[in-house]
Amino acid sequence: MTEQNPLVEMRHISKNFGGLQALNNASLELYPGEVLGVLGHNGAGKSTLIKILAGAETPSEGAIFVDGHEARIHDPNDARALGIETIYQELALCGNLNAPANLYMGREISKWGFLNKKAMKEETARALSKLNIRIKSLDTEVETMSGGQRQAISISRAVHFDTKILIMDEPTAALGMEESKMVMDLTVELKKQGIGIIWISHDIHEVYNFTDRITILHGGENVITGATRDFTEDEIVSMIISGRPVERNSAKEEV
Amino acid sequence: MTFDKLKSNPVVWILMVAVLMAIVLSFLSPFFMTVGNMTNLSKQVSIVAILAAGQAVVIISGGIDLSVGSVLALSAVVIGTLIQMDVDPTIAMIAGLIAGTVAGWVNGMVITRGKIPPFIATLGMLGIARGLALAITGGVSHPVLAPMFLYIGNAKLFALPIPLYFVIVTYLVIGIMMHKTVFGRHVYAIGGNERVARLQGIPVDRQKVKIYALSGFLAAVAAVVMTGRLAATPPSVAQAIELQAIAAVIIGGISFVGGRGIVITALIGALIMAMITNGLNILGISSFYQQVLIGIVIIVAVWLDNLKSASR
Numbered sequence A: 001m002t003e004q005n006p007l008v009e010m011r012h013i014s015k016n017f018g019g020l021q022a023l024n025n026a027s028l029e030l031y032p033g034e035v036l037g038v039l040g041h042n043g044a045g046k047s048t049l050i051k052i053l054a055g056a057e058t059p060s061e062g063a064i065f066v067d068g069h070e071a072r073i074h075d076p077n078d079a080r081a082l083g084i085e086t087i088y089q090e091l092a093l094c095g096n097l098n099a100p101a102n103l104y105m106g107r108e109i110s111k112w113g114f115l116n117k118k119a120m121k122e123e124t125a126r127a128l129s130k131l132n133i134r135i136k137s138l139d140t141e142v143e144t145m146s147g148g149q150r151q152a153i154s155i156s157r158a159v160h161f162d163t164k165i166l167i168m169d170e171p172t173a174a175l176g177m178e179e180s181k182m183v184m185d186l187t188v189e190l191k192k193q194g195i196g197i198i199w200i201s202h203d204i205h206e207v208y209n210f211t212d213r214i215t216i217l218h219g220g221e222n223v224i225t226g227a228t229r230d231f232t233e234d235e236i237v238s239m240i241i242s243g244r245p246v247e248r249n250s251a252k253e254e255v
Numbered sequence B: 001m002t003f004d005k006l007k008s009n010p011v012v013w014i015l016m017v018a019v020l021m022a023i024v025l026s027f028l029s030p031f032f033m034t035v036g037n038m039t040n041l042s043k044q045v046s047i048v049a050i051l052a053a054g055q056a057v058v059i060i061s062g063g064i065d066l067s068v069g070s071v072l073a074l075s076a077v078v079i080g081t082l083i084q085m086d087v088d089p090t091i092a093m094i095a096g097l098i099a100g101t102v103a104g105w106v107n108g109m110v111i112t113r114g115k116i117p118p119f120i121a122t123l124g125m126l127g128i129a130r131g132l133a134l135a136i137t138g139g140v141s142h143p144v145l146a147p148m149f150l151y152i153g154n155a156k157l158f159a160l161p162i163p164l165y166f167v168i169v170t171y172l173v174i175g176i177m178m179h180k181t182v183f184g185r186h187v188y189a190i191g192g193n194e195r196v197a198r199l200q201g202i203p204v205d206r207q208k209v210k211i212y213a214l215s216g217f218l219a220a221v222a223a224v225v226m227t228g229r230l231a232a233t234p235p236s237v238a239q240a241i242e243l244q245a246i247a248a249v250i251i252g253g254i255s256f257v258g259g260r261g262i263v264i265t266a267l268i269g270a271l272i273m274a275m276i277t278n279g280l281n282i283l284g285i286s287s288f289y290q291q292v293l294i295g296i297v298i299i300v301a302v303w304l305d306n307l308k309s310a311s312r
Helices: A046-054 A076-081 A099-103 A115-130 A147-160 A178-194 A206-211 A233-242 A246-252 B003-006 B008-029 B035-060 B070-085 B090-113 B118-137 B147-154 B160-178 B182-192 B192-198 B204-230 B241-251 B265-282 B286-309
Strands: A008-017 A020-030 A035-039 A061-068 A069-070 A083-087 A165-169 A196-200 A214-220 A221-227
Touching: A008 A046, A020 A035, A020 A046, A020 A196, A035 A046, A035 A206, A035 A233, A046 A076, A046 A083, A046 A165, A046 A196, A061 A196, A069 A147, A076 B035, A083 A147, A099 A115, A099 A147, A099 B182, A115 A147, A147 A165, A147 A178, A165 A246, A178 A196, A178 A206, A196 B035, A206 A233, A221 A233, B008 B265, B035 B070, B035 B160, B035 B182, B035 B241, B035 B265, B070 B118, B070 B204, B070 B241, B090 B118, B090 B147, B090 B286, B147 B160, B147 B204, B160 B182, B160 B265, B182 B192, B182 B204, B192 B204, B241 B265, B265 B286
Parallel strands: A020 A221, A035 A196, A035 A214, A083 A165, A165 A196
Antiparallel strands: A008 A020, A008 A061, A061 A069, A214 A221
16 A cells, blocks of 8 residues: 555644644655544644644644645645545534535536536435435435434535545544444445545544554654554554553554 | 425415415405505505515525615615706616615625624614715705606506516516525525535625625615605605515514525515505504504514424
8 A cells, every 4th residue: 555655745744823832743644545543632633733634724834745746725725626625523514405505515516607406416416326325305405314414415525526535523423323334334435436534533443443544643743653453452542642652563663 | 295395385385374364354445455555555565575685685694784774765865966966867876776785795895804793784884874875965855856767666567566577576586596596505505504605615705795785786776666756865764674674584484593585485574564554554453553563473473483493
């Protein structure tokens, strides 16, 4: 996998909020078709790092490379233009609108300002069926749907527009067990399509079973980055808490 | 299936209420369903109806426009003053339309750039526009006897009074705008969840400026009709009419929270209010009680709306 070129490289990223050093020389690499877990307890800097990639924050220092080219990401639209989409924990849909309206929100198919509802509906049906998402009717407002269905719509929206990098910020936090599984199945599907996925979660068990590689942050610095299976769940937990790499695996980290 | 669809359509419900009222009133008084009274009613309703169309768009976007009555007066005064100065009536009318649109645009800019809540921004404009209207004229009402305006106010075309055509065109255009265009879709999205709309790349601020400019423009259209009907432009015209426009929107069943509702129901809401006033007048009931009844209708309309959303 590592022979491929990374989709994203975040190099030597630092970020200060006034006197607070949220990130100190943090790095992140993401390859096509992998799920990278970003771990760390609250305040470790993981959400700041992700927000920088999504364009919600700008770094104080450091550079971001997308497909090997240096990218300047100043706002979410810049990120989106580079094929970086974010799925949020809270469901980011307009409950008063139906699935096609949500899927195409902000990039409606139109001619001279007039909506092409038929095309959007057909495309939505196609996008949802591609990910095996079943929804009663495309005409119903999304607020009448279950949390899992809505998250599924968010995901299909995120990947519909030629997305290469998908940031999933605790995508299952608001969901029940079955719905979480549905979201994870979806994510596996996206992985197969070569999309690089950054998965942020507090659920270690979920991360352990689901991610290919992990990076652990502590105090704004990388503790370790490596294949998830090189560690045990307990080792990961201890690294998150202590902020020091586990001795046994320190050699592997060098590779 | 089609019956279910009809049942859940908000336009059907409110239309049924309006028709029922018309039937009851025509039984109560032989004068209600006369051509003369209907003409009168449609003239009465036209100005509030035009304002309510703009107000409906604003309320669906999650905002409010309290300034429409004052903006109407300002536009009317611009028209009257220019005609007084021997400017061509058509040019005077265009200037009036521009004045209203600019006032609405200023509302939008204050709300989006100044980050002032719509209630406050348009409350400010309510004072500013009214004050300007009084200042421009020194409080004097100019007569407007240009044939074009008299035609707009008093003539009929195919047996229907001209103001009614203004109403029909307004609702046709706004209806198409809200349901067939990208702009309309954005209005619903902003009203539904502004943060999400912004996150998904909708130019929320730009669309909001357009929404308030549209409301200002429609206030100016109402001013044109008003000028025709009064054959004059008193700067104190249309005081508190914004409350009637808002009431029409609410009675029509458009949610005050935003994101929900169909603009045409505001027209039916305006008609219901006009029928209450007109019907009670014909029945010889004091106008004091009309206000009481309209107040009750507003509260009941929202109560019914709450029941509807609770069952959803």
